[in-house]
Amino acid sequence: MxxxxxxxxxxxxxxxxxxxxxxxxxxxxxxxxxxxxxxxxxxxxxxxxxxxxxxxxxxxxxxxxxxxxxxxxxxxxxxxxxxxxxxxxxxxxxxxxxxxxxxxxxxxxxxxxxxxxxxxxxxxxxxxxxxxxxxxxxxxxxxxxxxxxxIPSALSTLFYYMFGPESLGGGVSMHDKAEAEARRTGRAYEDVAGELLMRGRGEVVRVPGLPPMYDYEYHPQHFPIFDGLNTSYLARTYDTMLLFDGAVVATPECYEREAVAAARTFFADIHKPVYVLGPLQASGAQAAQLERAHAPQAQEVEAFLDKTLKESGERSLLYISFGSIFWPMKAPEQLWAFLDAAMELGIPFLLSHASPFAVIPDSVREKVHEYGKALVAPWVPQQLVLNHPVTGWFVTHGGHNSVLEALSAGVPQIFWPFEADQPLNAVRLTEHFSAAYELLEVRTGLGLKPLCRNGKAPAGTLDAVRAEARDVLVRAFGEEGKGKRANALQLRDAVRAEWEEPVGEGEGGASWRDFRAFVATLWAEE
Incomplete structure (x- = not known):
C-alpha cells in the first residue's frame, strides 16, 4: 500500500x-x-x-x-x-x-x-x-x-557466468583464475579470460532446475559484441558480488524456484540478503497510453494488430523481436528464410528491429510488402503487442525482460537465443514448463556442436533452417501449440500472483514480501 x-x-x-x-x-x-x-x-x-x-x-x-x-x-x-x-x-x-x-x-x-x-x-x-x-x-x-x-537477468545465469561451474555454491573468481593462468603462461589476460568464459571444451554444467548442458550451449550464437564484454565485465562478476551488501533480482520465484533456493543459500553463507522481485512491469493507469510514446510507429502497429485480428482471428499473429541489442548479424539469411516459411504458411507477422545492428535488405522489405499480411517496424510497444488478442506466438531472443513480459501476458514463445541468460530461458520454458519451442538450426559457431540433452547437433544449413521453421510453426499454430499455450497461461497466473498483496491472514506473494523487506532497509535506523 x-x-x-x-x-x-x-x-x-x-x-x-x-x-x-x-x-x-x-x-x-x-x-x-x-x-x-x-x-x-x-x-x-x-x-x-x-x-x-x-x-x-x-x-x-x-x-x-x-x-x-x-x-x-x-x-x-x-x-x-x-x-x-x-x-x-x-x-x-x-x-x-x-x-x-x-x-x-x-x-x-x-x-x-x-x-x-x-x-x-x-x-x-x-x-x-x-x-x-x-x-x-x-x-x-x-x-x-x-x-x-x-540483477535484471535470470538467476540461473549466476551459477555459470558469476560463480563458475566448479560448484553451485560458488567460491570461484574468473578474474583470479585468469590472472594466475596469464602469469603462469605469459599469455595476455584478455585471451585467458575469454577462453575461461567462452568455454567450448564440452564440460557438463549443472544448474538447479535445468537439465545438464554442455558449456558451449551457453553460447548458441556468435554475437561479436560479447567478445570484449567477457573480459571487461563477466570475468569480475563474482568479485563484484562479494563487494555488494546484498542483491536485488528481477525474476519471479515461481519461474526459477530451484535457482532462487540455491541463490538464497549462497548469499546466506556470505551473510548477505537477496531480494527476489520479479516481474517488474509498468502497471499504472497510464501504462498503455505512454508505452505508445516509445514507438514512432505505434499508431500504425496498433492499426495493423486490429486489422489482423479482424481478418485472421484471435491468436493468429506471430510477433518477432530480438530486443534492443541482439540481431542474427552473423547469418541474417536465416531470418529471411524463417520469414519465407511464415509467408508460405500464410501466417501474419510483426517484425521489430530495434537493434543498432539490424539491417533489412530492400528485397526483403519488398517481399514482405507484397505479402500484405505483415509489418516491419524499428520499435514497437511490446506490452501492447503481447497483450493484444491477435498475438499467438512470440519469436524472441529470450532476454529476461522479454520473457517475463510474455509470461505475464500468457503468450507462448519460440526461442532464437544468442547469449547470457537467453539459452537458459529457452531450455527452462521448453524442457521444464513445456510452454515454448526452441529453434536449434539457427545456431552458429559453438552452437553447432551436439546438445547434451539429446546428443543431436544442428546441421547448420539454410535448408535445415527452413525445414525446422516450417515444422515449428505448423506445430505452434496447431493442436500441439494449444497445449503449450495452456501451460503458458498456467505459468502466467503463477507469475502474476507473486505481487499479490496480503488479504486477511494471507502473506501476500513472494515478490511483494521481498519488496517490503527491501524497502524497509532503505530507511531503517542504523
Missing part, C-alpha cells in the same frame, strides 16, 4: 543500470514502486541515450493525481564516457556519487540543469557487472551506504 502521508524523504537511494533497455526498464519500475511505498528519494542515473525513454517509462507507473509520488524519483542523464561500447558502465556514475555524498548538486547531461543532493545517499542499487564502479564508490563511502547488486 502506498504511503499516503507523503512525508519528507528519510533516505536517498541512487540507482544505475548499464546501457541496455532490458536492464534499465525493470529498474525504473522498481524505483516507481519504492516511491509509492515509503519516504525514499531515488536518483536514477541513466545513460544519456536512454533519458527520454526512461522518463516516459517512469511516468507509465503513476496514475493522474500521483505527481507527489512521482516527484520522489529523479531521472538524471550521465555521459557515456570515452568508450563506444553500447553497454559501457560510465565512469561518470562514480563522479555523480561522489558529488552527492559531498552534498553537491549534479548536472543532468540532457537538460543541463543542476540536481540538488538534498540528502546524502544511504544506498546504491547498481548493475551487477560494474566492478570498478562498485569498488570506487565503496572507497568513497566505506560502510556508510549499502550497495546492492542489480
Amino acid at each position: 502506498a504511503d499516503t502521508t507523503l512525508s519528507a524523504p528519510k533516505s536517498h537511494l541512487v540507482a544505475f543500470a548499464y546501457e541496455a533497455w532490458g536492464h534499465v526498464r525493470p529498474l525504473i519500475v522498481l524505483c516507481a514502486r519504492i516511491a509509492k511505498a515509503g519516504p525514499v528519494l531515488t536518483t536514477v542515473l541513466t545513460p544519456l541515450s536512454l533519458y527520454e525513454r526512461t522518463k516516459t517509462e517512469l511516468a507509465r507507473n503513476f496514475a493522474p493525481g500521483e505527481q507527489a509520488y512521482l516527484s520522489r524519483v529523479r531521472i538524471v542523464a550521465v555521459q557515456r564516457g570515452q568508450h563506444n561500447d553500447v553497454m559501457i558502465i560510465p565512469a561518470s556514475f562514480v563522479s555523480a556519487w561522489r558529488d552527492l555524498v559531498d552534498g553537491k548538486a549534479i548536472t543532468c547531461a540532457h537538460t543541463g540543469q543542476p540536481i540538488p543532493a538534498i540528502l546524502p545517499p544511504k544506498a546504491a542499487l547498481i548493475d551487477c557487472f560494474a566492478y570498478e564502479s562498485v569498488r570506487q564508490i565503496r572507497d568513497v563511502s566505506g560502510d556508510s551506504a549499502k550497495i546492492y547488486g542489480w
Whole structure:
C-alpha cells in the first residue's frame, strides 16, 4: 500500500543500470514502486541515450493525481564516457556519487540543469557487472551506504557466468583464475579470460532446475559484441558480488524456484540478503497510453494488430523481436528464410528491429510488402503487442525482460537465443514448463556442436533452417501449440500472483514480501 502521508524523504537511494533497455526498464519500475511505498528519494542515473525513454517509462507507473509520488524519483542523464561500447558502465556514475555524498548538486547531461543532493545517499542499487564502479564508490563511502547488486537477468545465469561451474555454491573468481593462468603462461589476460568464459571444451554444467548442458550451449550464437564484454565485465562478476551488501533480482520465484533456493543459500553463507522481485512491469493507469510514446510507429502497429485480428482471428499473429541489442548479424539469411516459411504458411507477422545492428535488405522489405499480411517496424510497444488478442506466438531472443513480459501476458514463445541468460530461458520454458519451442538450426559457431540433452547437433544449413521453421510453426499454430499455450497461461497466473498483496491472514506473494523487506532497509535506523 502506498504511503499516503507523503512525508519528507528519510533516505536517498541512487540507482544505475548499464546501457541496455532490458536492464534499465525493470529498474525504473522498481524505483516507481519504492516511491509509492515509503519516504525514499531515488536518483536514477541513466545513460544519456536512454533519458527520454526512461522518463516516459517512469511516468507509465503513476496514475493522474500521483505527481507527489512521482516527484520522489529523479531521472538524471550521465555521459557515456570515452568508450563506444553500447553497454559501457560510465565512469561518470562514480563522479555523480561522489558529488552527492559531498552534498553537491549534479548536472543532468540532457537538460543541463543542476540536481540538488538534498540528502546524502544511504544506498546504491547498481548493475551487477560494474566492478570498478562498485569498488570506487565503496572507497568513497566505506560502510556508510549499502550497495546492492542489480540483477535484471535470470538467476540461473549466476551459477555459470558469476560463480563458475566448479560448484553451485560458488567460491570461484574468473578474474583470479585468469590472472594466475596469464602469469603462469605469459599469455595476455584478455585471451585467458575469454577462453575461461567462452568455454567450448564440452564440460557438463549443472544448474538447479535445468537439465545438464554442455558449456558451449551457453553460447548458441556468435554475437561479436560479447567478445570484449567477457573480459571487461563477466570475468569480475563474482568479485563484484562479494563487494555488494546484498542483491536485488528481477525474476519471479515461481519461474526459477530451484535457482532462487540455491541463490538464497549462497548469499546466506556470505551473510548477505537477496531480494527476489520479479516481474517488474509498468502497471499504472497510464501504462498503455505512454508505452505508445516509445514507438514512432505505434499508431500504425496498433492499426495493423486490429486489422489482423479482424481478418485472421484471435491468436493468429506471430510477433518477432530480438530486443534492443541482439540481431542474427552473423547469418541474417536465416531470418529471411524463417520469414519465407511464415509467408508460405500464410501466417501474419510483426517484425521489430530495434537493434543498432539490424539491417533489412530492400528485397526483403519488398517481399514482405507484397505479402500484405505483415509489418516491419524499428520499435514497437511490446506490452501492447503481447497483450493484444491477435498475438499467438512470440519469436524472441529470450532476454529476461522479454520473457517475463510474455509470461505475464500468457503468450507462448519460440526461442532464437544468442547469449547470457537467453539459452537458459529457452531450455527452462521448453524442457521444464513445456510452454515454448526452441529453434536449434539457427545456431552458429559453438552452437553447432551436439546438445547434451539429446546428443543431436544442428546441421547448420539454410535448408535445415527452413525445414525446422516450417515444422515449428505448423506445430505452434496447431493442436500441439494449444497445449503449450495452456501451460503458458498456467505459468502466467503463477507469475502474476507473486505481487499479490496480503488479504486477511494471507502473506501476500513472494515478490511483494521481498519488496517490503527491501524497502524497509532503505530507511531503517542504523
